[in-house]
Amino acid sequence: MLHTLRSKFVIGFFLIFCLSFLLLNVTLKEYIRSSNKSIVTSDLIDLKNNGNIYVTQAFLINHFTNNDLYFGQMAEEMAGDLRRATSSDVSAYTIDGNLLYSTDAGKFAGRSTDDLKLALKGKTAYTISYKGSAGSVLYSYPVVIDGVKVGILRFAKDFSSLYEQTGRILNLIFYLALAIFLAAFVFSYLLSRHITIPLMKLTNASTEVIRGNRNVRLAFRRKDEIGRLADNFNDMIERIDSQIATIGRDRDRLQSLIEQEKRFFDNVTHELKTPLTSILGYAEIIRENGESDPAFFRKGMTHIVDESRRLHGMVLNLLEVSRRDAVREEAEPIDAGVLLRDLCDAMSIRAKRYKKSIVLTAGDGLVVFGEADRLRQLFINLLDNAIKYSAPLAEIAVAGEHGPNGKTLRFMISNPGETLSAGQIASAFKPFYSGDRTFKEEGSMGLGLSIVQSIVEDHCGTIRMESDKGRTTVYVELPAAIIKGGEV
Template identity: 35%
Template sequence: MKLSIRYKFVIGFLVIFCISFISISFFINKIIVKNNEKIISKEFLRFQKDLTIYLNQYLKLKQIALDENEFEKNAQDIAAVLAVKIDDRVVVYSGKGGFLSDSACENGKIPIYEEVNNINEHKKYNKDLKLAVNNKSAYTIVPIDNKYMVIFSCPIFIDDVKLGIVRCNRDYTELFNSSENLLRVINISISLVFGLIFIFSILLATKITVPIIKLSRISKEVAKGNFDADIIVNSRDETGELTSNFNKMKNQIKKQIETIKRDRDNLKTIQKHRKAFFDNVTHEMKTPLTIISGYSQIILQKDFKDKEFFKKAVVKIKNESDRMHNMVLELLEISKVESKVSSDQMKKINVSEVIYLTCEDMRIRADKYDILIDKHIDKDVFVLGNENELRRMMINLIDNSIKYGDIKSSIKVKMFKDKNYCNMIVEDKGHGISTDKLDKIFKPFYRVDKVSSREKGSNGLGLSIVKSIVEKHRGEINIVSKENIGTKVYIKIPLIVYKMATSV
């Protein structure tokens, strides 16, 4: 049978308390007994000294010789006198233990411990008498009918002459009853204390084990995949800290699993996008290759003599070749932008200078269509990034505004700091983008309107490159546009970026 840790605690505490209670009671009882013996010994030592003094005075007063025979002859008188002196019963024996006289014999009350003529009788209570025969004082504790009688025997020596043995008894019931009452009170007190400690221990064991039991139950749920159950323990000790750490660990595992699932779904999405990207690349390259191949086959015919068609074919082949060349360059740029960048490629950049110089460079293209680049750029704004990529981003944005903006219009380029971000805005006036197409413009090879672009060779990769650059710099991009009015591009990049690694 499996015992829970709670019951193990209770059983362990119970065993310890029982052993402790028995041990303490035993030692206290020993101490009380020794204390009683010490009290009795002290009183009888004093009694022996007084007894010798009384007897010596009596013998001198009665002019009885210090002789064992004379002591035996006067044993009855001696017993009576000593009994009056000590106010207790006195029995007188010879030096060899023979019974001589008893002060209580007159009333006919001879107690159970009395030895008559032979010290070997009543062996249960004559140990003290035997020791007195061997010249040693001793006493025996005799329990009789809820009473405690103490029998004391001592040899009588006067002037180094052993005259005999005097034996007397005293009632110490009160002393022993007091000791028993004291022991009973102590045992009850110990029992109460141990009982309270035991109850407190059970409560403490419960307080400790209940969270562990809950933790065990919840851990089984977690093992089954249920991460929604939490342990609530209102405790500030190690148990509360343990449950708090368990909840944190469980939530962290839950987040990791959710991240893995999300990454799995993202991977599937990326694979779909890659397939779509590959299909788009294949389709986009197939068209110019088909045109180039078709014109080349016609030109290579032996009887071909049409100079006008030859000139047209050469121009077409060149245009399609340029288009393929630009497409390959932009694909390489996308691959480069979306690849992981080492930390040494990211450095502190004055983005104000990058945007200003880009606007100056693009002014030549804008002048071709009589378009003004109106720039409002805050000075000395710094970000952590890649200068070439940020320049490429601005070139694509301004280039799109030139392609799709109205002739003799203006392109507004703004850059300013707001809290911890560098904000960039590129605004043009032109064809604009319909609302239903705004969510597709960042897809590779997607072109809003091929006809509206005043320049050929556009492959629909510009905004895709821009978005990749912004995301790599931990930024955000948003486009607002209205048809036949114009387009605004909002970009926000953190002024300080610590980690710049991106995933493909």
């Protein structure tokens, strides 16, 4: 296509220059021809005027009664005088066209007699003859004395110098115009190459991109529109690469989420089915046997209560996940230190069940602006996680304090146990993630830390986990409520 575009440029410029050159030549030749004609006409008018003056004066001096006879008698003298006066050869004719005398018969012989024929009819006429670069004129007009035609004068005037000069001018203009147009054509051709070659490279580069090669780049050291077009092309490829990379990452992330959701669904189905099956089994046996076996009855009722509580906890977690985007309760000042102490006392009972203990160190005035129920859920999940995944007979350390700048509150929950890898820590807060842990409790679906992270982010805080040398610690930072004059 660009080859065609270049050809169009070249052919178009060639046709324009050729037509312009021909038009210029035709216009100049016509102008010079018209100018020469004006010069010749002016000279011939002067020639006629001088001839008429001479003949009139000759007739006035000699008062002949027969003017025709006198014209014939003085034809030789008159022609000679006019030749000397006008520098032109002269022939005198009768009114019938008979030659009376000629200063040089050879100048008139073998040439057109159209001017003479018109003069015989009483008209003034001339005929121009060309021979190479030379040009001559035959000029005829009737001589009239006192209203009577007495004869015809015919002049042969040489205009070779005029036509030679105009010929030289035409040649000079022709070659000068030819040189100018050739230079303009060469410049136009180079300009077309200057335009089409980058476009050809751009077309080839775009073709490579269409074929899937996005490593193509254009490097034009130009500041014009083509240079900016090349820069835009490079930027476009960069943007395409960036978008494709983003799409690839999103695709991989979506695939990972789909897989996690599938695992989550499978886990939920299994984990909800397990306690329900167990509850249904004990309930049917108790209904059949009643209280006939008190020991089995107590064991069955205890199992039903425990499984119901575990099922209730799983349902609450699922509800929390499902309502993350729901409208939140109105925030209020919460003393997180008091809340954390109450929760540690309550969770100590659960910790003792696993023969573990909770040690709390919390300062006063740990006030945060937030939702009490969700902050309670935050700490319950972290404490419950620490209890479930800590080593046997572990001591769980819980601490709360003001940050170094006084604008944040820092909470730490640490427990001894299995050291987590960097990959496990990175995935721990992902939704639907359920890691492979040695001490994983039956029924856990990996929602706890995902819920915790959501609550922390909703309170404009941060959360991170560290695991080293057999100890895992979760750090939570929340903005401290600013209290002025007893008001938040």
